[in-house]
Amino acid sequence: MVSSTESTSAKANPASWPTAEAIDEAAGRIAGRAVVTPVLEWALLNERVGARVLIKPEIFQRTGSFKFRGAYNRVSQIPKADRPKGVVAFSSGNHAQGVAAAAQLLGIAATIVMPADAPRIKLENTRNFGARIITYDRAHDDREAVAAKVISETGATLVRPFDDPEIIAGQGTVGRELAAQAAELGARLDAVLVPCGGGGLMAGCALAIKAASPTTRLYAVEPAGFDETARSLDSGERQANAPGAKTFCDALTSPMPGELTFAINKRLVERGFSVSDREVAEAMAFAFNRLKLVIEPGGAVALAAILAGKLDIKGGCVGVVCSGGNVDAELFARTLSEAA
Amino acid sequence: MVSSTESTSAKANPASWPTAEAIDEAAGRIAGRAVVTPVLEWALLNERVGARVLIKPEIFQRTGSFKFRGAYNRVSQIPKADRPKGVVAFSSGNHAQGVAAAAQLLGIAATIVMPADAPRIKLENTRNFGARIITYDRAHDDREAVAAKVISETGATLVRPFDDPEIIAGQGTVGRELAAQAAELGARLDAVLVPCGGGGLMAGCALAIKAASPTTRLYAVEPAGFDETARSLDSGERQANAPGAKTFCDALTSPMPGELTFAINKRLVERGFSVSDREVAEAMAFAFNRLKLVIEPGGAVALAAILAGKLDIKGGCVGVVCSGGNVDAELFARTLSEAA
Numbered sequence: 001m002v003s004s005t006e007s008t009s010a011k012a013n014p015a016s017w018p019t020a021e022a023i024d025e026a027a028g029r030i031a032g033r034a035v036v037t038p039v040l041e042w043a044l045l046n047e048r049v050g051a052r053v054l055i056k057p058e059i060f061q062r063t064g065s066f067k068f069r070g071a072y073n074r075v076s077q078i079p080k081a082d083r084p085k086g087v088v089a090f091s092s093g094n095h096a097q098g099v100a101a102a103a104q105l106l107g108i109a110a111t112i113v114m115p116a117d118a119p120r121i122k123l124e125n126t127r128n129f130g131a132r133i134i135t136y137d138r139a140h141d142d143r144e145a146v147a148a149k150v151i152s153e154t155g156a157t158l159v160r161p162f163d164d165p166e167i168i169a170g171q172g173t174v175g176r177e178l179a180a181q182a183a184e185l186g187a188r189l190d191a192v193l194v195p196c197g198g199g200g201l202m203a204g205c206a207l208a209i210k211a212a213s214p215t216t217r218l219y220a221v222e223p224a225g226f227d228e229t230a231r232s233l234d235s236g237e238r239q240a241n242a243p244g245a246k247t248f249c250d251a252l253t254s255p256m257p258g259e260l261t262f263a264i265n266k267r268l269v270e271r272g273f274s275v276s277d278r279e280v281a282e283a284m285a286f287a288f289n290r291l292k293l294v295i296e297p298g299g300a301v302a303l304a305a306i307l308a309g310k311l312d313i314k315g316g317c318v319g320v321v322c323s324g325g326n327v328d329a330e331l332f333a334r335t336l337s338e339a340a
Numbered sequence: 341m342v343s344s345t346e347s348t349s350a351k352a353n354p355a356s357w358p359t360a361e362a363i364d365e366a367a368g369r370i371a372g373r374a375v376v377t378p379v380l381e382w383a384l385l386n387e388r389v390g391a392r393v394l395i396k397p398e399i400f401q402r403t404g405s406f407k408f409r410g411a412y413n414r415v416s417q418i419p420k421a422d423r424p425k426g427v428v429a430f431s432s433g434n435h436a437q438g439v440a441a442a443a444q445l446l447g448i449a450a451t452i453v454m455p456a457d458a459p460r461i462k463l464e465n466t467r468n469f470g471a472r473i474i475t476y477d478r479a480h481d482d483r484e485a486v487a488a489k490v491i492s493e494t495g496a497t498l499v500r501p502f503d504d505p506e507i508i509a510g511q512g513t514v515g516r517e518l519a520a521q522a523a524e525l526g527a528r529l530d531a532v533l534v535p536c537g538g539g540g541l542m543a544g545c546a547l548a549i550k551a552a553s554p555t556t557r558l559y560a561v562e563p564a565g566f567d568e569t570a571r572s573l574d575s576g577e578r579q580a581n582a583p584g585a586k587t588f589c590d591a592l593t594s595p596m597p598g599e600l601t602f603a604i605n606k607r608l609v610e611r612g613f614s615v616s617d618r619e620v621a622e623a624m625a626f627a628f629n630r631l632k633l634v635i636e637p638g639g640a641v642a643l644a645a646i647l648a649g650k651l652d653i654k655g656g657c658v659g660v661v662c663s664g665g666n667v668d669a670e671l672f673a674r675t676l677s678e679a680a
Contacts, residue, residue, distance in 0.1 A: 038378040043402055059632035062383055121629065285669070289461065292399035292634040292665035325632035329625070329680065333673030340669065 020211035023172040039181040052317040059325030067098030073170030085155040093122025100129035162200030163258030172204030179212035190316035193302035196220035197252040199261030206268035223247035230272025251298030285339035299324035358509040360551035379521040392657040399665030407438030413510030425495040433462025440469035502540030503598030512544030519552035530656035533642035536560035537592040539601030546608035563587035570612025591638030625679035639664035
């Protein structure tokens with residue numbers, strides 16, 4: 001019940017993808033609930049990179065990450081008859097908060113399956129949004145099986161973290177806003193870098209930005225060891241990550257690209273970049289010291305790629321999505337201290 | 341040479357104050373150099389306060405605080421003949437960076453007199469903007485005398501930290517933007533809270549906001565022990581702080597309100613609030629955890645006042661200026677840990 005029943009080949013057909021109109025509709029649904037995050041620019045960042053850098057800080061989004069957008073777009077479309085049965089989701093923490101907050105606003109009960117070692121701030125916030133939390137052991141338990149059991153018992157609707165057209169359309173509103181805001185600033189986006197886990201934000205942003213600005217090049221950024229999308233784009237087929245890899249980017253540890261997200265990203269994304277934990281830590285410290293932004297590890301990978309010079313963008317204009325800011329104070333302090 | 345030659349009574353005459361047109365002109369001078377900082381809003385902050393809260397994050401300003409606005413407005417008006425002689429300023433750190441950055445952009449040499457125990461980030465940034473730094477001992481040296489010596493030797497122009505009409509007009513662009521941005525959001529500002537040291541930001545914001553929105557009430561916020569403006573407003577006369585007070589709000593430790601700033605604030609500001617270091621630390625932790633903003637102690641006092649319930653604003657709309665974000669990582673980490 002948890003895994004898809006559609007075939008990969010059907011998903012490769014653009015007719016099955018969310019359209020620009022679906023992203024417009026998502027923007028309408030989340031209006032007044034989600035934050036239209038600003039685009040921010042710093043002279044010192046532009047000078048450092050040698051290009052115009054437009055930061056899209058989804059850290060200011062309701063729940064502290066972009067995930068609320070897709071979750072609200074999906075949950076708000078659950079038919080009235082199914083709402084009393086609730087929703088269920090599995091997530092390392094940001095999708096958890098997004099679904100919990102969306103369900104709370106819509107008066108729907110939420111059950112969230114989360115790893116026991118998720119950041120404290122993510123567990124606490126999810127609970128504060130009124131969700132019931134079931135924790136599991138990342139090493140031994142199958143989170144999809146835990147979610148499937150809840151569904152079989154309650155009839156709850158599963159809200160997938162990324163491989164769902166309405167989730168992708170919701171996340172696409174990030175790219176839709178960024179394209180419009182860049183145009184308003186008179187900036188022509190040469191490239192946009194997007195943090196990539198399962199690929200929902202990447203696919204949604206790619207669809208929205210290519211619709212508004214077809215010549216803009218899109219890039220997925222992942223933590224080293226979890227660069228499944230980069231390797232899948234290289235090979236043309238979905239690749240899994242080798243087991244045993246470690247990263248402190250807890251939000252970006254998906255084992256394999258989604259079927260639908262990869263079908264979209266394969267067509268629209270140039271390539272992937274991977275960044276080391278050290279490069280991410282330095283980006284977080286730069287954001288603290290220079291930009292005065294609190295960015296969580298997984299939310300800082302695209303900024304890390306730009307600061308580490310992964311993309312040749314001299315003299316151009318690049319959009320950088322900073323996708324989340326939910327990091328515990330202890331880890332944040334340790335990261336700043338180690339990056340110094 | 342450092343202290344004013346005008347009389348206090350002359351400064352009490354509104355004809356000598358910066359006009360709304362002077363603030364418009366300042367906005368024109370700093371355009372393209374200073375950042376038009378956004379106004380940010382969070383559902384959870386509104387719910388917590390029980391009012392609509394519009395945050396004006398000057399932490400995103402060039403040099404990490406509002407001080408660049410006034411400094412650039414002042415330094416850019418130095419006559420061509422005087423520019424080769426340089427500028428001099430004394431400052432605990434944010435005015436230092438503002439003057440150094442403005443002078444660098446205008447190709448003018450800057451000498452900055454700073455306390456030896458200023459935050460490292462402020463000393464380093466000031467040096468990185470190309471300024472010569474002369475440090476002094478806060479307990480034993482007279483910083484105005486040190487600056488006067490530089491002036492007598494070089495003929496440099498003194499850039500006062502707050503008690504100067506062009507500095508006040510520059511800082512007033514914060515209030516000018518906030519009033520326009522609130523109007524654009526359809527919000528009627530019932531009150532605006534502003535961090536207050538010597539009173540330049542407060543006076544400038546009061547002039548700009550009263551011009552755009554005469555019914556908006558203005559409030560100055562200061563650290564406990566350095567509430568000279570609050571007590572001066574109460575008594576109607578400028579009051580000095582008792583010696584020996586301590587606060588970690590290093591940006592807000594001026595000994596007495598300025599003559600011109602107090603003349604303006606006395607007429608336009610309702611009253612002052614003071615906040616304890618503990619309340620400031622809690623506001624910094626709230627900003628980290630919930631707003632994902634890095635705010636320095638002195639920059640967080642107005643947010644602290646709102647979170648601590650100092651102002652009865654239920655059901656209304658309040659603007660809160662977060663004036664700076666230049667805080668060392670060690671102090672930031674310690675503050676988060678102690679506030680937890």
